Amino acid sequence: MSIPFARVKELEKSYGKTVALASVSLDVGKGEMFGLIGPDGAGKTTLMRILSSLLDPDSGDCVVAGVSVSEDPAGIRRIIGYMPQRFSLYQDLTVGENLRFFADLFRVPRRERIKRTAMLLEFARLEPFVKRQAGRLSGGMKQKLALACALVHTPEFLILDEPTTGVDPVSRREFWSILKKLKETGVTILVSTPYMEEAELCDRVALMHKGRVLMTGVAKDIAQGFAGTVYSVACDDTVGLAVWLKGRLTPEQVRIVGTRVHVSLFGDTGRAIAGLEREAATAGFSIAMAEPVPAALEDAFVAMIAERERRHDAA
């Protein structure tokens, strides 16, 4: 990667005694779709708000397309489009009025505004709802409108804070296909998500936990870098087995995937799984043969967090 389009340099931010960001650095390339992954409280929103000039960091800086957030916040606002986590448009204005209002604030010339609005409405498939008040849209449509409003001034850098949280699966898929098309037009996108399968749609991701970036890379590579083995187990009592396993191991090592239970194991995994199978049978679970499956991003992430916690405890 040549010169990064957006560079986050050693950002630190605390709210009182709570550390939201502990020296976070990131590089995002031009035209890249970059994902921020992590549980609630990992610092994703804080990072995005600082990057959008809404929040001042305690130290560190962000530079987007050569413009520094701390030196020229107004300049940054012309480059970026920001979509906050919570729907925050005017519910009592119509779809068209919301778009027009934000276009006007960015001084989009009239002719261009009309063209751009029509394009965005078609893009988001919101044309039939131009005259509908935003408060009366469905959750998925609201998110598409918020995206359209964030795009109305043709930003080069789009910052999306959990745009699909709380949105139904069909709308989520549609939203991501819109993002993909956007990326093809050359927009650089930074998007946070709690959904691992969405992370795998990004070019690169950063895994965040407790205000730190644990790892940055291509989702598939991170998953392959997983040091242990993931076993998939079928059982007539999936939930019961998961609860029992969480008691035996750590909760992070066990998760339910569809009708099966996935268990992440480290070290001599062959022996460990055999031992677990015997114990489970004694405990009264009738389980089918456990088989190793390729690790997913989430497995790697969970393992990494568990590893960190263990080291932290040791220290």
Add this chain to the structure above:
Amino acid sequence: MRRVLHMVRKELIQVFRDVNMLRVIFVVPMIQLFVLGYAITTDVKNLKILVCDRDNSSISRGLVDRFSYTEYFIVDREACAGGNVEKRLFDGDAVLALVIPGDFAHDMDRQARPEIQILIDGQNSNTAAVALGYCNRILLEFIRDSLAAGNLRFKRSVRFIEPVSRAWYNPELKSVYYMIPGIISVILTIVTMLLTSLAIVKEREIGTLDQLMVTPLEPWQIIAGKTIPFALLGFLEMGVAMTFGVLWFKVPVAGSLVLLAALSAVFIMTTLSLGIFISTLVDTQQQALFAAWFILVTCILLSGFFYPISNMPQWVRVITLANPLRYFIEILRELFLKGAGLSVLWPEILSLGAIGLTVFVMATARFRTRVWE
């Protein structure tokens, strides 16, 4: 500047789309003006007076007639027959009783000291004082006329110094003339202060303030965009209220309308700034409502709207010096009734302007820091 216009336009669309809001802005104040115009009155009219005329002579009946000829009293001549006067006063059946003893005419004729008794329910001290004043006036006229007619004689000749009082600027002492300017300023305060604070807090509550912050809008443009619409609404409201007051209550407007508009602008700047200030203190619309309500009630009670400031203890009077409503009500009353101009009003205008400027600077400074938290 364009951006401010876009903000104003958006705000007005929102206000006029909200039917409930429109009701709050336009219908409620008119009802207030109408009802309060009648209700808040210190005039005493149609008071029931129990008359117990034990003399029942032509002279005593003449005295009672004088009471019944005014619009202040409704005379109940059967009070003596009807039962205990004291009990009826206690029951609240009437607030006033006139008792004329049996030898009233006789005493007058004999040049003894004729006496009558007036009983007043002092529970409502304001009404009692006003009613007593009316009684005294009627009795004074009765004595004067009796002297002239020779029905009453003094042992020695007495010269009366008779004060003739005339109330200027409001000759009939109609309290509605005094109240309407007060009500107009209160309504104006509600529209500008309350609605501004609510509108700003609402943006923060639903998160749109963040969305505005990532546009190239400057904080002063946000402030202007949130206040100008309510200033316009305030002026509109004031125009409607004044028209209503002039046409319906026949309140005279003796002063210059241009001066009135200019001074209202100064006052509105103060209340809008208070609205911004409130919005920086609170997080939710409910809290804003409560804070605005608290400020409003305090300002009204300490404004001289109902109770004259000169009646307040010294330390409270000092507090009222910081009350913008006090000056504005004073200005409105002077302007409406006396037609006072700049030469008379300048101390109030200076005070109001100084308060307005102080609140404005404080509010905008707080708004800037609060926004960037």
